[in-house]
Amino acid sequence: MLTYYFDLAWRSCRRSKALTALVLLLMGCGVATCMVTFAVFRVAAADPIPWKSGQLFVPQIDNFGPAHNWKGEPPIMLSYTDAQALLHARQAKRQVLIYGSKWTLLPDDARQQPLPQEGDAVSSDFFAMFDARFRYGGGWSVHDDDQRAAVVVISSALNQKLFGGADSVGREINLDAHVYRIVGVLDDWEPRPRYFDVASTFYAFSHPRQLYLPFSRAIDVQKATTGQFYCSTNTVGPDLPDWNSVLRSECAWIAMWVELPTRADVAHYRDWLRNYAAEQQRLGRFAWSPNVSLSDVGQWLHVMKVVPKSSALSLIVSVSFLLICLVNVIGLMLARFMRRAPEIGVRRALGASRGAIYRQFLVEAAAIGLAGGLLGLLLTALGMAGIGKLFEPEIAKLARLDASLFLLTVLVAVLASLIAALYPTWRAAQVQPAWQLKVNG
Template sequence: MPIGHGVLRYYGSLAWRSFRRSKALTALVVLLMGCGVATCMVSFAVFRAAAADPIPWKSNQLFVPQIDNFGPAHNWKGQPPQLLSYTDAVALLQARQARRQVLIYGSKWTVLPGDAQRLPFSQEGDAVSSDFFAMFDARFRYGGGWSAHDDDQRAAVVVISSALNQKLFGGADSVGREIDLDAHSYRIVGVLDDWNPSPRFFDMSSAWYPFSHPRQLYLPFSRAIDLQKAASVNFYCSTNSVDSDLPNWDSVLHSECAWIAAWVELPTRADVARYRDWLHNYAAEQQRVGRFDWPPNVRLSDVGQWLHIMKVVPKASALSMIVSVSFLLICLINVVGLMLARFMHRAPEIGVRRALGASRGAIYRQFLTEAAVIGLAGGLLGLLLTALGMAGIGKVFEPEIARLARLDASLFLLTVLVAVAASLIAALYPTWRAAQVQPAWQLKSNG
């Protein structure tokens, strides 16, 4: 039968009288629940931020193609390199087997401010092909991206971030104005809004810092190649050679070194299967012409699989989540013991109530109501402690990750629900023991 408001008020009244009789024990249980839940929620907030899907509306449509140009003697346990050589990257781009295809590599650029009083400064940027902005749903404050025709013409165009636009132009609409990069003039075609997917899954040039600040410049891939702009990071080869060992830019382009990230957009499963076949056939053709002397070894991973491969979730946040859950379990074990002592101390009261006709179901409802109220109090305390913990997470976790953690409405609600649910679970065994009290024994012992 459903419990009426009058019955709930009755059980609430019993709970309140019980709390007043054992204030210290009740306060200790509430403190344990609050500390355990708060520790767990702070770690969960950080873990949730680090493990979140950065583009959930289309993460199952975006894929990273990998082609093994290193061979079994040099790859990592059979896994192809995470990046592509220039030869394979350009072949992928020109084949146009996907709805969209993007090439990316990072580099550093020297910005020359128009104001002669200001000193030049270095800025991280990405060289990307024109599909980049549409593929990753980049948001623009002014203007937009460049066209495929601009790619073909190696146009001197650039998209800048809102932060760089604020620094150079005071936040005004700068589309059509020019900016000097490495002593070359570029026309601004777009200014991004505050767009910063976290983690920045598409940018292998920042693979080891996926939660750091976004790139401030985006220029045509073809233009960067034409200017012989070297990759700033993540240039690796099947041997111990590095880019400085290659005598000239033409040697870099024709080497088997991997330094370019590739992404393709495949809307349907049929598209995925067709593209996977194309990758396999491409690698087989490279084997046939003598470039590879091993069987085709290719991979096609969506965003979720790619984040797993790259181990984007920091070990510190995953470990802290495990430790926090363990701490909550320890708190619950202690709460079970305290509730058991608290409930069994009231055995005479239970015996009298049973003798007066109270059923075991009534005892269950009474003590579970008390547990729920304790859990609610522990949850409210947990909210306060969670807020305090969130204010200091930057001292425990990397600042780039700590700034992503949010104390939002969902976390507030989850904190209270976890506290109440944990209290009810902890009260199950003590309540069962209390309901087993035999009224005859209690009346005889009190007589």
Template sequence: MFAYYFQLGLRSLHRNPVLTALMVMAIGFGVAASMTIWSVFRATSGNPIPQKSSTLFIAQVDNYGKDGNDEGEPLPWMTYTDAMALQHAHQAKRQTALYSLASSVIPADPQLLPFPARGYGAFGDFFPMFDVPFLFGSGWSAAEDEARASVVVIGRELNDKIFGGANSVGREINLDGVSYRIVGVTDRWEVKPRFFDLDIKGGFGVAGQIYLPFNRAMDLKKKPVGATICNRNVGTDWDSFLHSECVWLSFWAELPTAAQAANYRQYLHGYAAEQQRAGRFGWAPNVRLRDVMQWLSYRHVVPKEARISLLIAISFLLICLVNTAGLLLAKFMRRAPEIGVRRALGASKQTIYAQFLIEAGTVGLAGAALGLLLTALGMLYVDRVFDSSIAKLAHIDVSLVGLTIAVSILSTLLAAFYPTWRAAQVQPAWQLKSN
């Protein structure tokens, strides 16, 4: 019977091409607007590292008190003093202090000009903690961290540019006039949002291409390029900056179990209490330990325009559905005589429901086809609304195609429920008498 009702639905749509076109356009435009914005919202609100998001934590320690914190919340960054204290305490399975830096890459070929490259200063635990994929080699060891070795891990794009994509492990690269031995080349690593580096375009900027041992970066006085807040007097030299109350580092710890996370949170509280007793902090301990998703929520990573645009798109879809419901109601009630005859010949209300809902489903299917076409078109112009670093994340994939088709058909069936109910209430006797 499904095939028969489907055929009846196609014939009915054929009889009223203008009305059919209006319904298909209403559904198509409404679904396209929603799916285009949804693709952006999905990309910005997704879990960047689902396999570990609940075991990776960022630590925060309030070292400014109520006069300098964020409405009672510790600032997102940490001082060098606090980060090194946590690093040396080794209270986590893996841990790393982390900050953004920049260098100039000086090619071996004198005919090529130096060019800038962003990157990070981190400890060796960074790579296994964040499941960094490697194309060649690996990260450096804990011994090389302690030895302050001149080693480096570079990204695939930088490796392609300098070494033509060849295995460069063991070769040298010149950064700011200092030679480093390459120990690893990372593969393409599209972590979006980049939860450990939210200061560059909210975590959606271009990923770093160089990774230096933290201690070596300190020896070379590699200044941070991310956020740095100093609300107290700081000396002009590097050592004064390091031992000041300036916040500019983040500190991440891997804590596989809830018990370990609870213990680490208690340790942070004890550390802050110790600083209070030492006279460094003049306020009660104020610490936070957030996992990846809690951190992204706290930092409001999803752009406001994405949330607002999604609400507007959904509202537009609802308006389109109301219009579609009105058109379907007019279409179905014009066929009241036909329904009355069918009911008089023995057709049940369930039969009428099935026929008209399947007919509405064909409208939804046609709307899905138009919606997919308009969604693809919308992807070309989404950068008119969002920053280019975010707009480029929007793309059509199998899941979006499936969602578009499902939303189109289900929303049309929802819009058709009341018109179908009205059609099923047609009284056969009235129709036979009046006709």
């Protein structure tokens, strides 16, 4: 019977070419618009480390006080004083300090121009905590952190530029007139968004860093942050008299992550964090009650509003457009099905049940939806080629028409067609055979 229903659907489409084409165009445009914006939203809102996101947390401590914080929430970053205290307390399985910086790479050939490079100053647990993949070598040790060692991990792109992609572990590069020994070369590891660095940068989808150096080393050479730097008063970084003043200040500019594998670990760390803030209050540093927070990856991305408003708004608009298309498709299918009332009457008179009529027209709707889905795939592919003009280029280039989006496009088109056909099919099944035979007799 399924083959028979498909045959009836094919004959119906051939008889109503213009109406069928209009339904297909509406379905294709509606589904394609929805899928293109969904592809961008999916990239922006995806969990960047799903196998571990429930174990990674950002601690926050309010060192500004209720008169200066934002709606009662602690600052998103830590002061140097708090960052160092939390790092050396070692209350988590792993803990990482991060801040962004800019370095000048001096080539061996003096005739070549210096190369400005963006880097992150991080503590040694960084690579293990965030499951960084290495092509050559690895990260540095806690001992290197303690010794403020002049070591560096570079990206595969920078390794390709400097050493032609060869194993460069053990070789040296000159950064800001200081020699650094390469201990590792990352593989093509470019988390997007840069969830671990979103507080210390201005854009979560910025280009990946080319250098990773020990946090302690960056502090030792007085490397200023290129990321966010804010204080509880109108004081800003450049107005502080010297580097020691920056380190002693209550200004927030260092991001911190901790790894807590179990719920018990999370509860313990949250209690310890609260006790630490209470201790600072007792010491007179804080004049307010402890105000701390501990957010996992998903909560942190929500706090930082990583998903661009443009992509979320575009998805809402595109879904609304698809619904408008569905309303129009319902009207067209109703007109299409009711024009065949005489045919339905004859079938019912010959013994076809209402269930058979339902199956016939739903199969026809599914066939139309499948064709609309194929048209939607073509339009989606065309739309993906131009999304860089509508969305942020850094996000747009990450969106792909992969197998999952391919299947979802077809599935949405078929389901949308079936939903749109429910009312017209119900109306068609209510046709009275006796009345149709009388009218057409």
